[in-house]
Amino acid sequence: MPMHHIPGIPSARQGCLAMLLGMAVLALLPDTALGEREQGEWLVVRTPITSETVTRLKNATNRAIESRGAKKIVYQFQFAGLSEAGPCQDLANFLLRDIKGRAETYAYVDKPLMGHAVLPALACNYLWLGPDGAIGQAASKQPDEQADRALQLKYLEVAEARGKFPALVFKMLYPELVVYQIDAPDGRKFKLDRDQAARLGIDARHALAPEEVNQDPRPVLREQEAGLYRPSDPRTKSFGLWGRVVSSPQQVVELLDLPGSLVQGNPLVNLDQPPRAARIVIKNEITRGMVESLRRQIKRAVDVDKVNCIIFEINAWGGPGSVRIADDLAKELVDLREKGVLTIAYIPATARGAATYIAFGCSRIIMGPRAELGDCQMLLYERGNRAVPERDVMVFRESLKNLAERQGYSPVLAEGLLSPGMEIVKVQAKPDPNQPGRLATAFLEKAQAEKEARKWDIVGTVKAKDRPLAFDTEKALEYGIAWDKVDPPSIDNVAKLEGIDPKNVAGARTGFLDEVAAFLAHPVTTVFLVIVFFTCLILELKAPGVGVPGVIAAISIVLVIWANSWLSGELNSLAILLVLLGLVLLGVELFILPGFGVCGISGILLLLLGLSLVVVQRWPQTPGEYLDLGKNASIFAAGLLVSLFAAFILARYLPNVPYANRLILQPPDDETSAAGAPLPPAQSPALLGAVGVVVTTLRPAGKARFGDEFIDVVAEGAYVEAGSRVQVVEIDGVRVVVKPV
Structure with a gap:
């Protein structure tokens, strides 16, 4: 049975031809179409343009082309003052002649650009304006500078090289000119008044010819009207001075398919040194x-x-x-x-x-x-x-x-x-002449790309799921x-x-205090200072008074807090309060409520917590930060145990070391007190084991009565109320230690 071709459905031969044609088109596409984006450069040109600015712009452009292979150079012109003609001519010559075909140049003007800086902007391959942009009014207002013949010829050269109407460009330079529009069969033209052009030495080719006078030319720019062209002026749509009106620098790089980070520019270009x-x-x-x-x-x-x-x-x-x-x-x-x-x-x-x-x-x-x-x-x-x-x-x-x-x-x-769990693909926009601003390439979630298949072609996978x-x-x-x-x-x-x-x-230089703080805040140094603090604190409490151990303990804790606060840039008030509260509770336990109860344990815990907060620098917000806090507290707890051992060793042997024994206060000798007054006589050893009654509450010191004699005593460990029976368990000179019975 013969096969008949059904209208609307391609035949096998047509399908093969279409496939071959598609492969040929793909083969002719540039390498960057489906692969790496083209390299580019974005250079901000601030006026006034000086010779140094031109040199740096040339160097930056050449580096971008030669070192990075940039194919598109965008110059964003920002007006901040009038520029002299010489540097602007040099930059225009570079853009016209030196770059040649090595890269495409784009001038982007998002704000009004005036003075001779318009010359290098016009010299770029493409001129794009922002909605609030404008270009023109090139004539200098400085009385000592006039547009001479060489400058006039340079404007003419740029206009002809970039396909601009010379009459419109001359109007930027000479505001007294009148510009006429001629709608001829061979296209729209713009010409100057013949007499004005002759007076300024402008070539007659750019003025109205005798036969054009009869073609009903109409003035579009009148005498003394500033030659400043804006996209908001409806007359400028037919002038052909710029290619696009682009809303933002970001849209510029999107249209050129360049990385968005380019728009940051290079501030080094506009330096004077x-x-x-x-x-x-x-x-x-x-x-x-x-x-x-x-x-x-x-x-x-x-x-x-x-x-x-x-x-x-x-x-x-x-x-x-x-x-x-x-x-x-x-x-x-x-x-x-x-x-x-x-x-x-x-x-x-x-x-x-x-x-x-x-x-x-x-x-x-x-x-x-x-x-x-x-x-x-x-x-x-x-x-x-x-x-x-x-x-x-x-x-x-x-x-x-x-x-x-x-x-x-x-x-x-x-x-x-x-x-x-996200899947990311690289996509390429399908051609759409009605939306020229769409990205040539982009990165989308795979689901979104598939949903918008009419707009995008997936050209590669960037991230697979769960990878x-x-x-x-x-x-x-x-x-x-x-x-x-x-x-x-x-x-x-x-x-x-x-x-x-x-x-x-x-x-970059670091300050002396930075280096000191970094050394003190090092974990090893911090743990050492904490051990010194606890050791000297124990020694000071064992021999009350303001001695060298107390001073060293204070210095150690201050250094720990200062170093970590300096590096963190903020004072951890909570940590300092916890440390102070811990010291207060230890003092209460030792001098007011003797023994080792709630105050003592709470004081030690608060000290460890406060020191740990000093190091971690803020109250924990995540489980990991709580883990860090616990780790530091454990390290400092181990340091406390080391301190106890060190304090025991020092208390035992330091008093016997020459010179070093002066670091702690010694108990008074048996003969005189520190002030030289006679000391009370030592108690008789016969008192050992005697039982008496507490007269004043022992906290831990107080008085007790043994027979008819009242004696100063110290309770062993716990608080003892008045009226309790106690027994002498130790006599050391004038010190009598008792315990409840």
């Missing part, structure tokens, strides 16, 4: 003390050393308890942009857990060839492999997403770092997380990548 940088090392576990030390180093580098760039060499990690402090520091790093400071996260090896927040807070991330960033599995589990509560993980996730979005990174990728997500160097570059990589990895190479002379990179 060579940039200076500070190097700050972040290594090992991130703690509150470390972050406070980093804050002081940053403040000193920016406010005292006046650096323009800070390079953070990160080889660190941090668990759930470090997220909040790392996130706070990251937000402060973001705010440094407002001070014109470029922050670079240099990762030679690894930045894991809470260290990811600090890296994301920097303006740029530069990695070593085999580095890794973003392994956040440790943020999902406490010590002891206990899962962090989901509500806490949600807070971690939201903080990282907000930080990533603020820095121009994909929030979906940031969320994936803390979402094991952790982290970025090695190549993936970080591909996903727009890393700015660049250095190989071989070194601080000097990072500095050179940003155009900084390695000689101008200095290690």
Whole structure:
């Protein structure tokens, strides 16, 4: 039975041809279409443009093209004053001639741009404006500067090279010109008044020809009307001076399919002198003390050393308890942009857990060839492999997403770092001429990509379900997380990548107090000081008075509290109150309610808790932090036991050591008191074993009556009420010890 082709359904031959055609199209696509995003650069050009600015812009552009392979360079022009013609001509020449076909150049003007700075903006391959942007009014208002013939020719060269109407460009330079629009069969034209053009030496080609006068030209820009063109002016839609009106820098990078982090720009470009940088090392576990030390180093580098760039060499990690402090520091790093400071996260090896927040807070991330960033599995589990509560993980996730979005990174990728069950895919937008602003590539949850299959094509898997997500160097570059990589990895190479002379990179200075506090807050030093504190406290209580042991005990506890408070940046009032309350309770137990009861035990526990809080620096919020608190309390309890042994040894042997025996108060001798007054006679040994009645309550000292004689006695251990019967159990000189019977 013969097969007939059914209309509307392709035949096998047509299907094969379509498949072959599709394969051919894919083969012709550039490598970046489905793979790594193109590299780009975003440079902020602030006016007035000077010769130094032009030199730095040239260097930054050439570095981006040659070192990083950037194919798209965006110059964001920001007007802050009129620029001289010379530097602007130099920059325009560079954009027109030197770059050639090595990269595409884009000028983005989101606010009005005036003066001769419009010349390099027009010299870019593409000119895009923001809704509030404007360009023109190039004529200088300075009386000693006029547009000479060479400058006029430069404006003409730029206009013709970039396909702009010379008449409209000349109007920027000469506000007295009248510009006419001619709607001819061969297209719209803009021409100048013939007499005005001749008077200013403008080529007659750009003025109305005799035959054009009869084509009903109409003036669109009148005499003395400023040549300042705005998207809000409906007349400018037909002028063809700019290509797009783009709402924000973020949309610019989206349209160009560049990493969102580019929009931060490079503040080093607009400096009047060579940039200076500070190097700050972040290594090992991130703690509150470390972050406070980093804050002081940053403040000193920016406010005292006046650096323009800070390079953070990160080889660190941090668990759930470090997220909040790392996130706070990251937000402060973001705010440094407002001070014109470029922050670079240099990762030679690894930045894991809470260290990811600090890296994301920097303006740029530069990695070593085999580095890794973003392994956040440790943020999902406490010590002891206990899962962090989901509500806490949600807070971690939201903080990282907000930080990533603020820095121009994909929030979906940031969320994936803390979402094991999430599936992430890389998608490419399907062509849609009605929505030119859509991302060429993006990262989406797989479910969302499948739901929006009409809009997106899935081109790759970034994260499979129940698999952790982290970025090695190549993936970080591909996903727009890393700015660049250095190989071989070194601080000097990072500095050179940003155009900084390695000689101008200095290690951030730490203050003397920082170093002292860091030494005293070291766990070994802290435990030693606590042992000294307990030992001297026991010695002082054994020999009452204000002696050397009491002074040493006070100094030791003050050093522990000060060092940890200095590093944490805040005074832990609760810890100090607990320590003081513990000392008060011990005093009550020893001098008011003798024995070893509730006050004594409570005092010791409060001392241990207070000292532990000093070290952990805040009241625990998570099971892991409670575990840390308990661990420190156990260590200090062990230190107390060592102190008891040390106090026993010292009390036994120190009085017999020459010179050293002066460190503690000695009991008075048998002859005289310390003031020289005669001492009462020693009690007779015959009193030993005698039974008497307590006359005054023993607390523990008081009076007791033995027969007709009243004698000062000391109770052995417990509190003894008046009227109780007691027996003498020890006689030591004038000291008579009794116990209840």
